[in-house]
Amino acid sequence: MTKKYILKPGKHQFAPRSPAVHEDDSLGDEEAEWYLQRYPHIAGLFLKRPDKTIAEGPEKQTRELNESV
Amino acid sequence: MSIYNKINAGFSLGTVSPVTAGIEDVIYIFNKDDITLTYDTTNPLIVTGLTAVSAAKIYKFEGTNNSFNTISKLAKTPVGPRYTEEIDFNIAGFSVEVKGQLMAMGYGRVCAIAVNNYNSSDSAVELFGAVNGLILTDAERSAADETLDGGYKLKLTNPDKLREPYPPRAVSIAPTSGPATYSSTIAAIEALLAS
Numbered sequence: 001m002t003k004k005y006i007l008k009p010g011k012h013q014f015a016p017r018s019p020a021v022h023e024d025d026s027l028g029d030e031e032a033e034w035y036l037q038r039y040p041h042i043a044g045l046f047l048k049r050p051d052k053t054i055a056e057g058p059e060k061q062t063r064e065l066n067e068s069v
Numbered sequence: 070m071s072i073y074n075k076i077n078a079g080f081s082l083g084t085v086s087p088v089t090a091g092i093e094d095v096i097y098i099f100n101k102d103d104i105t106l107t108y109d110t111t112n113p114l115i116v117t118g119l120t121a122v123s124a125a126k127i128y129k130f131e132g133t134n135n136s137f138n139t140i141s142k143l144a145k146t147p148v149g150p151r152y153t154e155e156i157d158f159n160i161a162g163f164s165v166e167v168k169g170q171l172m173a174m175g176y177g178r179v180c181a182i183a184v185n186n187y188n189s190s191d192s193a194v195e196l197f198g199a200v201n202g203l204i205l206t207d208a209e210r211s212a213a214d215e216t217l218d219g220g221y222k223l224k225l226t227n228p229d230k231l232r233e234p235y236p237p238r239a240v241s242i243a244p245t246s247g248p249a250t251y252s253s254t255i256a257a258i259e260a261l262l263a264s
Contacts (some may be wrong), residue, residue, distance in 0.1 A: 008107070010117045012105070012108075016102040016105055020108045041105070044120060
């Protein structure tokens with residue numbers, strides 16, 4: 001099954017002062033949705049989200065859209 | 070644990086790009102609760118991303134004449150090495166705006182980013198206070214002091230009884246595509262600056 005939410009590489013802090021433990025391997029879709037609802041500022045940490053394909057710049061967005069065609 | 074108590078590399082004298090002292094005359098400071106950090110997956114000494122909580126910003130304090138300094142010092146403890154950190158900087162002014170910022174830095178915790186003059190290293194840009202933050206412990210203004218011409222002399226250090234478990238982190242932020250460089254890191258920090 002393909003994941004709907006993909007985190008950018010690295011270990012992320014989702015809230016200030018929290019340990020940086022969040023990485024893509026350990027973050028399920030349901031969990032990602034929960035965190036996104038409560039901490040909207042983390043939206044930019046995702047490479048892929050169902051509501052927005054790519055959270056990065058327009059160049060990469062175009063490239064990935066072309067690949068999927 | 071074992072990875073922390075065995076060295077695995079040696080270093081030669083860097084004659085191609087010899088190390089040089091000092092930091093640039095700029096300190097980036099942000100409230101600890103305003104920015105979340107992303108670390109490299111395998112190396113906790115590298116910060117690979119800064120994310121602002123809502124519309125939070127980073128603030129830039131500029132100086133001149135190589136008058137800013139950073140100090141990181143190992144403190145031996147029964148539970149392993151810890152690090153004390155100090156940032157020395159100054160502000161050329163004493164307006165109420167300046168005083169307000171100084172009061173805030175005395176009450177709340179901040180983190181500071183310094184840019185080393187020696188930028189051939191992968192630690193050219195360093196983050197201080199990543200775990201426990203820093204507070205303003207010295208803010209001195211001697212009106213007749215010729216050295217600072219009546220400006221504020223400031224020092225940020227670890228809060229009482231708290232030290233950092235790691236040396237200062239290297240900040241290394243990649244652009245949208247391609248590897249992280251000195252320029253891409255500075256650009257990422259500047260993008261979060263308050264206008």
